[in-house]
Amino acid sequence: MVAVALSLSGLLQSPSIAAESSVVPAGVAERDSISARATGPGKSWQSAPFDFAAFEAAFAGASHQGPTLTFDQFTTPPQASYSYATPAQPYGGLEGAWLLRAPARLVYKYPAGIENLRFSHGMHPELIHLADGYDLALNWISSEGQRERIWLKRNTHGSSDLFQERQNEDVPLPRREGGLLEFQFSTGQNGNVHDDLFYLGPIEAVADMPYLRINDDFVFAESSSGPSGEPVTSPDPGRWLMHSPSNIHWPRPAHLSTLSFSFGIEDAAYDTVAGNRTDGVGFVLELETPSGEIVTLFQRVLEPLQNPADRGRQTAEVTLPADTPGILVFRSTPGRHGSDAWDWAWVEEFSGRAAD
Ligand SMILES: [Ca+2]
Ligand SMILES: [Ca+2]
Numbered sequence: 001m002v003a004v005a006l007s008l009s010g011l012l013q014s015p016s017i018a019a020e021s022s023v024v025p026a027g028v029a030e031r032d033s034i035s036a037r038a039t040g041p042g043k044s045w046q047s048a049p050f051d052f053a054a055f056e057a058a059f060a061g062a063s064h065q066g067p068t069l070t071f072d073q074f075t076t077p078p079q080a081s082y083s084y085a086t087p088a089q090p091y092g093g094l095e096g097a098w099l100l101r102a103p104a105r106l107v108y109k110y111p112a113g114i115e116n117l118r119f120s121h122g123m124h125p126e127l128i129h130l131a132d133g134y135d136l137a138l139n140w141i142s143s144e145g146q147r148e149r150i151w152l153k154r155n156t157h158g159s160s161d162l163f164q165e166r167q168n169e170d171v172p173l174p175r176r177e178g179g180l181l182e183f184q185f186s187t188g189q190n191g192n193v194h195d196d197l198f199y200l201g202p203i204e205a206v207a208d209m210p211y212l213r214i215n216d217d218f219v220f221a222e223s224s225s226g227p228s229g230e231p232v233t234s235p236d237p238g239r240w241l242m243h244s245p246s247n248i249h250w251p252r253p254a255h256l257s258t259l260s261f262s263f264g265i266e267d268a269a270y271d272t273v274a275g276n277r278t279d280g281v282g283f284v285l286e287l288e289t290p291s292g293e294i295v296t297l298f299q300r301v302l303e304p305l306q307n308p309a310d311r312g313r314q315t316a317e318v319t320l321p322a323d324t325p326g327i328l329v330f331r332s333t334p335g336r337h338g339s340d341a342w343d344w345a346w347v348e349e350f351s352g353r354a355a356d
Contacts, residue, residue, distance in 0.1 A: 055103075056082050065089075067098045067119075067201025069108045069181075071218070072237035079180070080107040084193060094120065094166070096202030102134045102193055104185040110140060111181065111205045113220035114173050119203040122166040123155070131195035133157055133188040138171060141180040150174060155198075156189045210240045210248045212350035214256060219352070222327075224248040227340065239348035242332040244281050244340045248347075250328040252287060252320070257355040259285070259328075260317040263302075266344040267312075270305040277305055278342035280335030285318055289326040301335050302345075322355065 059082055066081040066088040081088050083100040091097040097120060100106075111117075117138070123131055133156030140148045151171045157163055173181075183200060187193045209220040210232060224232040226246045234240050240248070242263070269278040280303035287295040298318045302310040330347065334340040 055084075056080075056105075062087070065098070066100070066106050067096060067203050069111065069203045069205060070096075071111060071114065071205040071207070074213075076108060076111075076216070078106045078108055080105065082106075084196075091124075091199040091201075093125065094199060094201070097121075097199040098201050099124065099197060099199050100185060102185040102187045102196040102198070104183075106183040106200065107141075108181045109216070110176055110179045111173070111218070112177055113175065113209075113211070113218055114205040114207050116206040117171045117173055117181075117203065118169065118206060119171075119201065120166050120168050121155070121200045122198060123164070124197040124199065125164075127195045127197050128164045131197070132190050132192045133163065134196050134198055135186045135188055137182075137184045137186075139182040139184055140174070140176050141182055142176075143178050147182070154189060208234075210234070210350070212250060212253075212256075212259065212352050214253060214352040214354055219250055219253050219256075221248045221250050236348075239346055242281075242283075242330075242345040242347050244332040244334045244343035244345060246345075247329055247331045252324070252326050252328045253352065253354075254325065255354040256320055256352045257322070258317055258319050258353045259350060260315065260352075261330075261347055261350045262313050262315045263345065263347040264313045265302055265304050265310075266346065269342040269344040270311070272305070276342045278335075278344070279303070279305070279337040279339045280310075281343045281345040282331075282333035282335050283345070283347070284329075284331045284333065285316075286329045286331070287320065287324060287326045288329060289324060295321065295324070295326075303335065 064078055064081040066078040068075040068077050083104040085101050088098045088100050088104075088106075091099045121136060123133070133154070136153050136155060137149055138151040140150055142148070150173065153167070153169070155163060155167060185198070187196055207218075207220055208231065210224055211218045211220045224240075224247065226232045226241065227243050232240045232242065232246050232248060263283050265278060265281055268274065269276055280301050282299070282301045284296065285298035287297055289295065297320065298316055300314070300316070302314065304311040332343070332345045334343060
């Protein structure tokens with residue numbers, strides 16, 4: 001007699017049992033329609049579809065843990081984390097990675113403006129000869145609940161010589177305002193959850209454009225330009241080189257009420273022993289309104305060679321006019337004496353406060 005268990009985990013005691021799943025483009029099982037099927041001589045059985053709603057409801061009140069999504073010096077934990085059979089737990093084999101079992105979901109706030117997402121995943125090394133693999137999809141979920149597939153990978157024996165290795169991904173993210181980013185793991189080509197123990201993380205978000213931060217939101221510049229016309233560069237997280245003349249352009253966020261930042265000139269720019277003699281750098285923040293009017297919000301010239309008070313890190317906090325749309329422009333200029341020699345300026349940590 002063939003014993004048939006109706007739970008997915010029970011069915012998996014038999015290697016002859018596969019799961020039946022609906023197929024969406026590229027063959028990944030939809031998360032609400034996985035069911036298991038058993039066949040024997042002249043007979044077959046099929047379980048009820050896997051009840052993801054009940055599965056996720058069982059996590060009510062639980063803390064949702066998993067790999068953090070890192071951007072520069074900022075980290076974001078998952079808003080929700082669902083892993084079959086056991087909760088996500090840190091993986092000792094790779095710093096920043098967590099172990100999960102398919103089916104699994106991890107949900108983060110969608111990192112608007114992020115250009116690429118880099119992350120690692122892979123089968124637990126002790127199970128690579130036992131498991132048949134898993135599928136991983138990245139989805140955007142709109143605030144209305146619409147789901148759009150961004151990327152898909154089938155990590156299955158035969159799909160890649162790299163199956164047994166750590167998978168290092170670099171996925172371009174489409175620009176989306178708001179919504180959620182979902183990592184969706186399903187049980188793979190044959191729908192078999194047996195030994196589907198894998199890891200995910202660390203997850204790193206990448207964007208080159210300067211940003212300003214308003215609480216947990218990042219607003220990325222539309223454009224920037226350094227002295228040679230190339231976009232400004234960032235030697236350290238949150239810091240941008242503003243050798244004169246440079247500029248950064250942002251669309252003015254409607255709810256932005258104040259903007260603070262730090263700025264300065266490298267010590268080496270006025271190292272007279274080395275022969276370096278900057279004649280000063282101007283720093284300007286302007287708002288260009290749709291009618292073409294330029295509203296100067298902040299202006300300061302630093303002449304550190306002559307004025308010790310102008311050396312080192314300076315800070316500013318600027319109040320923006322309410323209800324005035326436009327383009328925010330931060331600029332560095334050659335200063336009062338007009339030379340751009342040794343004008344090694346920088347700016348960092350644009351931090352905004354939203355109107356109440
Ligand atoms: Ca599998
Ligand atoms: Ca100068």
